[in-house]
Amino acid sequence: xxxxxxxxxxxxxxxxxxxxxxxxxxxxxxxxxxxxxVSVDVPTGAVTITSSQPLxxxxxxxxxxxxxxxxx
Amino acid sequence: xxxxxxxxxxxxxxxxxxxxxxxxxxxxxxxxxxxxxVSVDVPTGAVTITSSQPLxxxxxxxxxxxxxxxxx
Numbered sequence: 679x680x681x682x683x684x685x686x687x688x689x690x691x692x693x694x695x696x697x698x699x700x701x702x703x704x705x706x707x708x709x710x711x712x713x714x715x716v717s718v719d720v721p722t723g724a725v726t727i728t729s730s731q732p733l734x735x736x737x738x739x740x741x742x743x744x745x746x747x748x749x750x
Numbered sequence: 751x752x753x754x755x756x757x758x759x760x761x762x763x764x765x766x767x768x769x770x771x772x773x774x775x776x777x778x779x780x781x782x783x784x785x786x787x788v789s790v791d792v793p794t795g796a797v798t799i800t801s802s803q804p805l806x807x808x809x810x811x812x813x814x815x816x817x818x819x820x821x822x
Contacts, residue, residue, distance in 0.1 A: 698770030 690750035762822035
């Protein structure tokens with residue numbers, strides 16, 4: 679069995695102000711099927727997502743909005 | 751039985767940036783014995799606490815610090 683390469687993509691999220699905000703976004707994004715890692719940088723709003731296959735932007739947008747924030 | 755009047759006091763808390771921060775502070779302050787209501791205004795940092803008897807400032811400070819913030 680061949681190991682699949684991971685997909686890494688960075689999205690810009692607006693409105694996060696603190697670690698609680700980052701945790702909320704991270705929690706929702708981790709629920710997307712295939713996501714293996716999420717890192718959030720609050721000052722820049724950068725959300726970097728590692729996944730086992732490329733994600734639909736709509737799925738990421740829905741997760742971010744579920745957390746109460748917006749994709750830039 | 752005579753009804754006791756409530757004590758209402760407002761404290762200034764620094765570092766809260768969003769509703770998650772307010773919820774964290776409120777949750778910790780509500781655990782102080784005698785506290786019946788807490789309201790938090792994030793933009794000003796005002797935390798207004800209603801309690802059945804006057805509170806020790808040290809108890810409020812400990813709760814605020816437990817949440818990760820500071821009394822001004």
